[in-house]
Amino acid sequence: MFYNFGVIPPTGLQRKWFDMREVSSKKSREIDNLNKTDRVGSRPYLMADEQKDARIGPGFQVEIPDEPTHSFGQEEDLNREKETIWIPETVEYDPKEVLEADQIRHVYWTAIWQQWRGHIPFEMALKHLMECKYDFATALDSIDQKLKELPQEMRPVGMAQARSLLDMHNAAKKTDKRKRNLREIQQYLIKNYHLGEIQNFRYQLSRFYYYQPTHGVPCNCRDPICTDYQFEPRVGCTNCNRHHRPHLPVDPEKLCLICQTYLELRKEMRPAEQVVFNSSELEFLEKWNQKEAESGTRLTRDNVEKLIRMETWRRWGDEDLTDEEEAMLNLSKLVIRNRTKSGKHTEEEKRIKGSRILNQLVPLILPLFTKCNCLISGGIPHGSENRDKWSFSGEEVEKYRDLISCFEGDQFQVSEFLKVEPELVERFVEKYPENHEIWKGKQFFPLQPREILQPHNFSPIIPTFVYDDAEDGDGEPSSKKAKKAKKARKV
Structure with missing residues (x-):
């Protein structure tokens, strides 16, 4: 039995989201049909909780068809195996x-x-x-x-989905339990994406939320492809x-x-x-022209994006959701605890629920890269010949010492004269401090303080979606309040 769990994302400009509910209903119907078949005769399948002995012998061999009976995605062109991807430019051109x-x-x-x-x-x-x-x-x-x-362009994952996946990883790391596989993540956490999209997102999540906090931002100061260019999106x-x-x-x-x-x-x-342009870009351009026609004035792209964002937020706050947006919600985090009345929500409760829906559906926009600023700060970037330099020759010791005395401890002027990084001058002073013998007969000047710029363009913070009574009046009680409530009930 094969179910289309959306392994490979569809190809093209029109985005098609994966509807897990449709797959689940098909699977339920198949199981019902198998159960009905079991009542009237034998069936060639075992249910998940069934166990039977495997029969052995020439008469019970598995029949394997010559050709695959189904495909796990779109048909792959066998000729692609021999496809030429790149041949360097030949010398028949001018070498220059x-x-x-x-x-x-x-x-x-x-x-x-x-x-x-x-x-x-x-x-x-x-x-x-x-x-x-x-x-x-x-x-x-x-x-x-x-x-x-x-493959289609991936829609940004919602904050609630990202939080669920992040919590799953942290729990597995603390308890040494196995991580969920991609199919389980698709079935329970990120239900509207294909497995190929989930795998790409999980890699990016690991990159920005698992490794950067523990290992730091990798230095990309000297990599030209990580230059901060200012440019417009194509729309x-x-x-x-x-x-x-x-x-x-x-x-x-x-x-x-x-x-x-x-x-x-x-x-x-x-x-x-x-x-x-893909379908979402064409839709944006159409709305742009429409907004300008309605307002009678020229609108910038930023203005139109803000208008569309505010309309979307109002729709989410009113619980007017598409099928895909409903699939992106974490319903357990929408439950309003300690309600005074059962039945329909009050206006205040509707407002609270709408606010939670909005917070869950806010897209998680990850940066393309986090920019390191060690080179601008005067540090030694990755790829520099001085990256691992901690020792100095006799000639270098004299040169560094004399220049530090000459420029009165200004490591920036010293580094500019020597064509090195200011951090290397600081390493020299760290290795040869004021009480070192090389400073006898020479005036020592302490180095100037150097501002170390932090990396920028970090990934956004993912909220925890844990609500407290003090925050909105009827959220999930905090641990302290829960203990007090339990104590009061005992009394």
């Missing part, structure tokens, strides 16, 4: 024009990776570049056509959306990173004649 690997990664791939937040894989971008005869601008102009071949790019908003001119200050990179490479605006 041959693309370097760093150019491909730092220019071409950076634009694609940051614009689509990793949705387009690196190997697909490389193959497309090869098909475009290794021309960056041509490849960037048409790379969005590959969205038609990729807000005045060049990409000009066919949907033809009444507005192209604004060079409002371009996506793809159009910015194309403009930098070709010194002209990207043609963008066949821009591919």
